[in-house]
Amino acid sequence: MRNTFKDQALETLFQKDGYVQVPFLNAEEVEMLKAYYFDTLEESGGTIGPEDEKYKSQQKITYDFTFIDKNSDYKVQVFNTITKSFEKHFEKYLDNYKPIIANFIRKKEDGGEVPLHQNWAFADEHKCATVSIWCPLVDSNRENGTLEVVPGSHKRYGEVRGPMIKSELFGIQQDIIDKFMIPLETKAGDCVILDDSIVHYSSPNQTDGLRLAIQLILIPKEENSIHYHMDLSKDRSLVEVLEVDHDFYMKFNPWKKPAGDVKRIDSFKYEPFDMTIEEFEAKLNQPRFDEVKTDKPGDLEEVEVQPSIDQSHPQTQSPQPTSDRSFWSRLRSKLSKA
Numbered sequence: 001m002r003n004t005f006k007d008q009a010l011e012t013l014f015q016k017d018g019y020v021q022v023p024f025l026n027a028e029e030v031e032m033l034k035a036y037y038f039d040t041l042e043e044s045g046g047t048i049g050p051e052d053e054k055y056k057s058q059q060k061i062t063y064d065f066t067f068i069d070k071n072s073d074y075k076v077q078v079f080n081t082i083t084k085s086f087e088k089h090f091e092k093y094l095d096n097y098k099p100i101i102a103n104f105i106r107k108k109e110d111g112g113e114v115p116l117h118q119n120w121a122f123a124d125e126h127k128c129a130t131v132s133i134w135c136p137l138v139d140s141n142r143e144n145g146t147l148e149v150v151p152g153s154h155k156r157y158g159e160v161r162g163p164m165i166k167s168e169l170f171g172i173q174q175d176i177i178d179k180f181m182i183p184l185e186t187k188a189g190d191c192v193i194l195d196d197s198i199v200h201y202s203s204p205n206q207t208d209g210l211r212l213a214i215q216l217i218l219i220p221k222e223e224n225s226i227h228y229h230m231d232l233s234k235d236r237s238l239v240e241v242l243e244v245d246h247d248f249y250m251k252f253n254p255w256k257k258p259a260g261d262v263k264r265i266d267s268f269k270y271e272p273f274d275m276t277i278e279e280f281e282a283k284l285n286q287p288r289f290d291e292v293k294t295d296k297p298g299d300l301e302e303v304e305v306q307p308s309i310d311q312s313h314p315q316t317q318s319p320q321p322t323s324d325r326s327f328w329s330r331l332r333s334k335l336s337k338a
């Protein structure tokens with residue numbers, strides 16, 4: 001497993017807890033980014049919801065975040081601005097990482113709960129950690145809905161994570177919040193650097209002040225980004241592994257079916273399941289999924305993807321046979337035992 005941090009003390013803490021808190025932006029940069037957010041807000045195209053992509057959903061998004069903005073030019077502009085201001089700071093801490101997604105996350109007064117979740121998988125988590133830099137632009141605490149985490153929960157749950165894949169923690173969200181969640185009070189400009197697989201949450205803003213934060217997601221420079229997709233209208237137990245680039249995320253939203261020309265590199269059978277709170281607690285003390293040795297071949301069925309796509313497109317490729325027994329084989333073998 002490669003290092004995430006340049007500094008060994010931070011690396012050790014991050015591997016143990018799944019997050020670290022460090023100083024990040026200075027006061028002037030905080031004010032500049034806050035002003036930028038409000039100055040450019042009128043360029044936002046409003047937020048996309050499940051109904052825009054013809055999904056029926058009870059889900060209500062109660063907070064604003066850039067990733068689901070209808071205007072992809074606005075998303076690109078936000079990404080470039082945040083990357084530019086964050087670059088010199090994250091390069092000080094992180095060992096050769098590149099940004100892939102940037103979000104302003106705004107909770108208006110009296111709302112904005114972000115349900116318990118793990119961020120999607122963005123790369124091979126057996127080889128590396130992908131991270132989110134979460135940096136509030138106002139002092140953040142329990143009252144205004146700061147970030148909360150379950151320390152040590154990274155790489156223990158939800159090995160296959162994507163927008164259409166039901167989390168095994170779905171039915172026990174409230175129990176986890178009540179029993180295990182720790183709020184991370186964070187001063188404006190300081191940040192939390194979290195492993196994207198850590199279980200986290202944030203409560204509603206119960207003040208009448210602003211709760212504005214930035215999230216920048218990064219992966220190691222040498223890694224390709226992957227995206228797990230399940231087409232619920234076709235097969236609720238088939239996961240496609242897509243290899244995606246930065247542009248994919250600029251045009252994407254959680255409910256949109258990836259376009260036909262996205263490169264499909266693999267697929268496997270995966271049955272979503274539910275975990276009990278007792279199982280959750282027991283797993284917190286067991287080895288992480290990247291620490292478990294799985295050399296035996298898995299018994300999950302390999303499936304050939306039928307590309308519903310234009311074969312003439314240069315990016316289009318049929319799935320490659322899994323030639324190295326590395327990540328995908330380990331994953332199947334691991335999942336088959338779950």
Ligand SMILES: O=C(O)CCC(=O)C(=O)O
Pocket residue numbers: 105114119132134145146147200201202213215
């Ligand atoms: O800003 C928040 O309250 C939540 C942030 C979050 O969930 C994330 O950064 O993944």
